[in-house]
Amino acid sequence: MDTQQNTALLRALAEIPGPLPARGVIHIEIPHTTHFTVVGNHLAQHPDLSCTAVGLAVRIQSLPQGTRVGIKALAARCKEGEKRIAAALRELETHGYLQRARDRRPNGKFITRTVFCNQPTALLRPHPAAPSPEPEPEPEPMPTPPAPPAPPAQEDPVPPPLPLVPPPTAPKPPRKPLPQPSELTPELQHAATTFLSDLPRHTPQFTLSENDIHRLAPAVAAWLERAAHPDTIRRTLTDDLPNPLNHPASLLKYRLTELLPPPPPGTHDLTTLDALTHRPRITVTPFQTCDDCDRAFRSPTPGHCRDCRETRAHHEHRTDDMPTAA
Template identity: 70%
Template sequence: MDTSQNTALTRALTELPGPLPARGVIHIVIPHTDRFTVVGNHLAQHAGLSTTAVGLAVRIQSLPQGTEIGIKALAARLSEGEKLIAAALRELEAHGYLRRARTRLPSGRIVTRTVFCNQPTALLRPRVVAQRPAPPQTPPPVQDPAPEPPAPEAAAAPQAPALPDVQHEEGHAPQDTAPPHNAPFVPLVPPPTAPKPPRPPLPQPGELTAELERAATALLSDLRRHAHQLVLSENDIRQLAPAVAAWLERDTHPDTIRHTLTNDLPQPLRHPAKLLKHRLTVLLPPPLPGADDLAAPARPRIAVTPFQTCDGCERAFRAPTPGHCRDCRDYRNQHGPTQAAA
């Protein structure tokens, strides 16, 4: 069987027109007449999708409408496990090819509706809704000289209203006003080419002294002893040294910095300098608080009214200044100061 296949490929190879490339793949293209699916190069050569995600997207496109494409349903058909299929679906969802949303049916049951788009970038362009052609108008029938009266049922039948030129999704009631045909489409998932926010700058110390620079350079150069993937060039160390100096300036122990930079490294690590730059920027600790910041706040002093001795009855009472108590003041107001003294 292998020999016949190789012979057929060799014969087809000799029939290709023009000179063949000396290296690389050679395509023998036979047009499909049935059972084929059109796949765009934007998906087949997508740089941000894994091979598993691309293959799963092609498999989903080839399935008929209404086929279950949940994680368990796909795992029952494919040789990949549920974890690998779930990761591939998340990749397709992040790049706009797939969307999963929970929808309530008219019966009240909540289901998950999965929508797959074979070309998500086309959704970003303004869409033009094709208008439904008007039904052909039939000429009025020629009336006879003595027309018969119409039947009661035919006379009572109302005229069917014209269908409005509004397209709506099945299961949703049409809106009162339709959006204009030239209204831009707002995507639910940002496209891969959307502008990303600027990255935060690399931390810088308040003053890059020679001692801080020497300690930071030594720490970065010594990282490959603790993680063989972190082999940095002299230029990388020169760029990352101020960020490490900013950590040391904030009284961070060198062992803590080393553990932060070497712990849980991705496999494989393609860009060590970019990973260290990200961790030094995002995980920068705050400065240590001073002794005054850690001191307990002073409690507010409560003013206490002192005791006074009444000049009339010599009883003790609280008042800010010496004088008479309340009883003596009331008596003096009623009988006068002379009778109060007597």
């Protein structure tokens, strides 16, 4: 079977006109006669669509009219899960390939129609006017008495057509900047850098470059400044990861920006809250850096974190239990 396939492949390569490229892909084009779908290169090579969105668009374009293309219906047809399918559908809707239109039925109820357009940019082009038919010669009419002139018809102004999809060059909303602490102290800088350097020990996918750590450290410092515990930050940044994770630094930048917790209440806010609730004011304990593992922890005085204190106590206990030489 392998010999037949190799022979057929060599014969097909020999029939390609011109010299074959020294590198890169070689196309063997066999014309389709049945069961095929025409896909434009504007979709197949779209610079801003993911491969999942392009593949899903090809699948939808090949389905017959009336086929359900909701998230659950597509998940039943495809190997991708509902989350990836939902994200791909949002991409296609953003770039105009997928649209949802509300239509009113004769009974007064509204339904939502899902429309897929294989060339969204073509909807924005003006349609050419249809050529007027050549007038045919008519028989000469019999003379009739002149009719009174009809009042001029008042034509309603036709509004210009609205574009059905946003143009591909529509400006995108500016991205939020990375959060910054109110004051990037050396202690905060050191704690944030240590946190990012320690991430691969818990989640190997987050092995970052030195430039990425330097760029993301102020954002982690802003979280630490807002009294976020390092374990909480780690879980928030590393839970529910996409598979595969191609750009870990970009994912960290997005989550550090979009999931930033609110700042803790200030002294004035706490004083007002104490006055309203008649409770004693809470003192915010500052961050310290562990002398052994460099981990950030809250304590009024420098020293060691809880884990290092327990480890030291365990070693001291074992040392005390060891028998002394006679």
